[in-house]
């Protein structure tokens with residue numbers, strides 16, 4: 001990853017803490033807005049969801065009961081083409097973005113019924129904003145997705161979904177950021193800080209840096225950082241495991257929520273969810289087995305492919321699973337950004353959230369994402 005050292009400079013327009021997908025997208029957006037930005041990033045000991053994720057730009061299951069999240073996610077999917085083009089033009093890096101739509105498989109009649117209700121409710125909640133989808137029976141789905149197995153009763157489909165290479169995206173954001181003059185400092189965990197309205201000082205890598213704006217984008221690290229800036233980021237880890245097969249000829253024309261084919265031909269199998277604390281070392285064979293089994297029930301030909309890699313990584317999860325965006329009331333100029341969909345939301349983070357932060361205020365549409373939603377009245 002390209003490193004642009006802040007050399008002897010210590011004063012910036014903005015400091016972003018955390019160089020994962022969220023911090024890099026916001027830093028890139030801030031730098032594009034003309035803010036001289038410093039991106040501070042901890043070392044390899046950190047839990048970095050951005051280097052272990054599945055790579056979906058996923059819309060169709062996001063925001064049931066939270067139409068603002070559905071709109072924000074859809075907005076990001078629609079920003080993605082411009083972001084990918086912009087990154088490619090500036091850095092030459094192809095994020096491997098494809099947005100051909102996506103599907104969720106239903107195995108058995110009960111799953112099909114449940115999914116139908118889910119999608120109908122998503123559409124009802126979308127209101128005038130609209131939500132295009134289809135529930136498609138197996139006979140027709142076979143024409144769209146050759147090779148699906150006999151246990152598949154049908155699929156849900158929306159045109160909004162897609163996928164990209166998360167590592168190419170991360171690299172492109174970093175190179176785009178430094179190419180625009182942004183300063184990236186790795187191995188710089190923020191150990192200490194002081195906060196005053198529009199006046200922040202952070203201590204990292206043995207140096208002190210100042211700026212009138214600070215953005216907390218440190219993933220799971222935000223939980224500890226936020227209170228120092230008058231913010232709250234009650235995020236906890238949720239472990240996900242991923243299996244990768246050997247490369248195959250192109251067989252999957254679009255991603256599913258738990259299966260996608262990379263541009264290089266590997267199949268990625270994922271979507272497990274576990275509470276395992278901060279453990280990313282121990283694998284759960286029974287979970288891997290059930291992920292692989294479901295993939296084979298969807299596409300029996302997958303059974304002939306060898307699994308060549310497996311890993312687990314930690315999602316950055318708020319109590320209700322939605323993102324958290326806030327500006328500190330106590331220390332205006334301090335912002336926090338937390339989410340478990342850093343690939344999907346890269347479009348809005350770079351193209352919409354960063355300009356709001358540069359302008360010094362979050363749009364009212366983001367007020368529902370404030371951590372204040374978790375405040376519980378002291379007495380009834």
Ligand SMILES: Cc1cc2nc3c(=O)[nH]c(=O)nc-3n(C[C@H](O)[C@H](O)[C@H](O)COP(=O)(O)OP(=O)(O)OC[C@H]3O[C@@H](n4cnc5c(N)ncnc54)[C@H](O)[C@@H]3O)c2cc1C
Nearest residue numbers: 018020022042049050056190219221240340341342343344
């Ligand atoms: C298994 C799995 C599958 C996923 N699949 C998808 C998917 O298909 N689509 C999708 O959109 N999202 C997916 N995600 C989620 C996505 O990866 C995360 O939303 C995203 O990576 C979060 O990015 P982040 O920058 O907030 O956090 P991280 O990637 O964890 O980065 C945080 C950064 O902050 C730094 N840091 C921490 N503390 C400090 C500190 N005190 N000082 C300085 N730096 C600090 C760390 O070094 C790290 O680089 C998946 C996640 C997992 C685990």
